[in-house]
Amino acid sequence: MQPIHKHDEAVTEEPPATGSTRAARLKPGERRVHILQTLATMLEAPKNEKITTAALAARLGVSEAALYRHFASKAQxxxxxxxxxxxxxxxxxxxxxxxxxxxVLQARTIALMLLNFSAKNPGMTRVLTCEALVGEHERLTERVNQMLERVEASLKQCLRLALMDANVQSEAHAHNPATVPLPADYDPAVRANLLLSYIVGRWHRYVRSGFARNPAEHADAQLRLILQ
Incomplete structure (x- = not known):
């Protein structure tokens, strides 16, 4: 799993090298990363099939025992x-x-980043939608749900900032009618919840389509409707 670079908008999974020869040359920390890369790549298969440790080990060209030297379980x-x-x-x-x-632009950019992250990382999208976690330990789904709650809180904070600037926007609108202020009843919590629901819905559609429907399709126009 490669680290995020400063100006990247999404992480792209690198195709893992397979075979026991490559695995033998990797250092312990690199082997863990290689296992996760391979797991994510296997999740990109259009057919939703449960991934077993046996299948993962075979893909890596190692034994299941070798996997358990790095992770105590598939849940880990x-x-x-x-x-x-x-x-x-x-x-x-x-x-x-x-x-x-x-x-508002913060929230919009975050939403686009999340949609593009999904488009570039289809295997990870199956984790974000919890489809890949069906039948796995329930703590994994809870962990994803907590992450999404944090995302919603971040979006809410962005829109609260926008609301704090509403008076400035109103003054600007008085001098420049081309400037569109936020509505008087603008509710950051409601908008953030709607925005996250939109993003998660796009992720689900992407997965259900076998990764054929781009999650960012028409996103610019739709985000304007949600955020203003």
Whole structure:
């Protein structure tokens, strides 16, 4: 799993090298990353089939015992993958919040980043929608739900910032009718919840389509309707 670069908008899974020869040359930390890369790649298969440790080991060209030297269980593998997704997403959210002063544009950019992250990482999208976690330990689904709650809180904070600037926007509108202020009844919590529901819905549609429907399709126009 490659680290996020400062200006990246999404992480792209690198095709893992397979075979026991390559696996033997990897250091312990690299082997863990290689296992997670391979797991994520296997989740990209259009058919939703439960991934077993036997199938994962065969894909890697190692024994199941070799997998368990790095992860005590398949649940731990998924937990590590969720942790990587979480760190990647919130690293990018923090970058966006730092670079963009406008709250509405912050929320819009975060939404587009999440949709593009999904498009570039179809296997990880199956984790974000919890489809890959069916039949796995319930703590994994809880972990994803907690991550999404954090995303919603971040979006809410962006829109609260936008609301704080509403008076300035109103003054600007008085001098420049082309400037569109936020509605008087603008509710950051409601908008953030709607925005997250839209994003998650796009993820689900992407997965159900066998990764054929781009999650960012028509997103620019739709986000304007949601956010203003």
């Amino acid at each position: 593998m998924f937990e590590a993958l969720i942790e990587f997704i979480e760190q990647s997403i919130f690293g990018l959210i923090n970058q966006i919040a730092t670079k963009e002063p406008n709250g």
